[in-house]
Amino acid sequence: MAAKTGLQVWEAKLEMSGLALGLVGNICLAFLFFPVTRGSSLLRLIGLTSEASIKYHIWLGHITMTIFTAHGLCFLVFWSKTHQISEVLKWDKVDVSNVAGEIALVSGLVMWVASLPKIRRRMFELFYYTHHLYILFVVFFIFHVGFSYSCIMLPGFYLFLVDRYLRFLQSQQRVSLVSARILPCETVELNFSKSPELSYTPTSTVFVNVPSISKLQWHPFTITSSSNLNPDKLSIVIKSQGSWTFKLYQKLSSPLPIDHLEVSIEGPYGPASTHFQRIPQILLVCSFKNSMDVTMLELLLPVSGSTVDISCLKLQIEAYVTREIDPIITDNNKPLQTVLFKPNASDAPVSAILGPKSWLWLGLIISSSFLIFLLLIGILTRFYIYPIDHNSDMIYPTSARAALNMLFICIAIAMTATAVFLWNKKQNVKGRGQILSMDTPPTVSPALFYNNGERELESLPHQSLLQATKVHYGERPDLKKILFEQKGSSVGVIASGPREMRQEVAAICSSGLVDNLHFESFSFTW
Structure with a gap:
């Protein structure tokens, strides 16, 4: 194969390695947004809080960006050695868009650097603001690979979009x-x-x-x-x-x-x-x-x-x-x-943003918005995109198709989430009377x-x-002395504070010297 295309063996292997890294990175990206979907039922199902799940998002973020960086470097070296450096500026109408991929990678690298612990803790605002580049990253990633291929990450990102929009609606209300x-x-x-x-x-x-x-x-x-x-x-x-x-x-x-x-x-x-x-x-x-x-x-x-x-x-x-x-x-x-x-x-x-039965309303938003999206994209494909693609002289641009898909997803989520939010807000209006009737101060x-x-x-x-x-x-x-002096057949031990202290308490409880201590840890930092 390398001989037919005029490539050396190592060059062909480098190209295939770059493609493989892109595939693996996309799989990691598919799980990246689940841990940061704060209102997700999936987190509650496995007993995780949104705060505790952040560490999984951090791990996945490091893995994803390491793989995508290697993916980009492989193709840069490959193009340079095969005298195809002009591929860097390629935005193909129906194929992979290299420029979009480069923009996505640069956006991801800025987020990645700003999220390193030393930078995040010393310059939190820099970390916070640069992390909004995820919008740029996702949009140009979809332009890079096309909407159909990016559907592998759609479930996690779709839930994140629903959650993010609901949080936006809730944030507009003064409490x-x-x-x-x-x-x-x-x-x-x-x-x-x-x-x-x-x-x-x-x-x-x-x-x-x-x-x-x-x-x-x-x-x-x-x-x-x-x-x-x-x-x-x-x-x-x-x-x-x-x-x-x-x-x-x-x-x-x-x-x-x-x-x-x-x-x-x-x-x-x-x-x-x-x-x-x-x-x-x-x-x-x-x-x-x-x-x-x-x-x-x-x-x-x-x-x-x-x-x-x-x-x-x-x-x-x-x-x-x-x-x-x-x-x-x-x-x-x-x-x-x-x-x-x-x-x-x-x-x-x-x-609660969706009232007492939030899980029911959330399920309704997710299912109904996705059906609306499918209906909109079906109408668009049947009556607009298909006639163009059916014409042998024209092919509908991949990037334009991706942009319309993203637009319709946003429209479907905004329509359904806003309707449910306004319905629940109307039901909670009577709660405002509670504020105005609070004549007795604490x-x-x-x-x-x-x-x-x-x-x-x-x-x-x-x-x-x-x-x-x-x-x-x-x-x-003296934590060891204090814990060992606790009497009773079952003593619950809850530790919260610096990591070293929590590790010390965990070691004492699991030392085997006593069997009545049951350890649980809470951390409020990440």
Whole structure:
């Protein structure tokens, strides 16, 4: 074969290797979008949260871009050695478009470099904005190979498009921020009004946007309230650890009063179920850098703290302050503050984008939109494309066919998703009356503060919290000793924090020295 085409054996093998790499890369691309489809039923089916599945997206992204980069290099070397370098500028009317492939590859490489851990963590905004090049990547990938061949990635990308458009619709709605609690350790708790029908599991997350800080940035936060215990409220805790969170803290803690803050939310997203059960005794071991951070324990009590008594719980808190030998008392220590916001008629309670039966509506959107797409493309092919292709003197351009297919997919999804969204929004309009009728503001939680080295309290819940808390200064928790001292036939151990700490706890639980420890880990970083 190489002799017939005038190619050397290694050149023919290089060309075939490039083709094979393109095929394998397309297979990897077919799975790339499943993990980032936040509202997907597939994730809940296998027990994954959208946040936990990100690592699979990262792995697949690395593999996909490695293969596609090798694919592109193979053909660049092949064209260079066979004196066909002009192929770089080829955009064939009915065959593979090399220019489109090069644009897709360059877009992918920019995303790939910006997503490397060192760049992503130090320059998150660069990573966030460049990652939107996935639109360019997918469009020109389809132009490169044609719509028919790219259908191998259609299932995953189609679900992603439906999910992304629904998130877009939800993000346009402003939600009702009822109150905020401000801690002296530069931490805030935001309390939103929510629809009583909205139910979520522990460790669920929401993506938050504050237009007055940034209209484009969305940041994920774990929900700290329970939909069972707090049917009308959804809470998140935000610690100032970056430019966006610091600006939010400054805005809320400003001496100038804030009557209203516009906020949008996407979500919540979480697993279908968890292994959490009602347990008779709780030991909370927490580590802080300084004594000011200990005030975060205040958030264990709800805003209406004076009406809640936690003394009935068998709760024990062991707090460790690692960087201070003794509590530091300063005149700048401020108690916990609560900011109440005025209701706004344009705001709505947080609710599920597709209502309580979201899985049913989602299935309807996917199936009906795909049928509409097939109908549109069938009509186009039968009455427009086929007559042109049937003419022996004309062939309908592959890129134009791909563009029409992509356009019809977008139209079908937009039509069905918008219709379902507006229907559910109409059903939830009565929930807005709930916001306007909230005449009784939340009770301001008394502050837990230091006085002469001891904490004083102003209410029964805080008295119970103080009695349950023991603070250790200048030391780290001896996790092995703490875990081995736990009695009982079955002790659930949940670890969350730095990777090294979670690995240490996992090693202790699996050491075989005790058989009553059952380990589970949660990570909120990727």
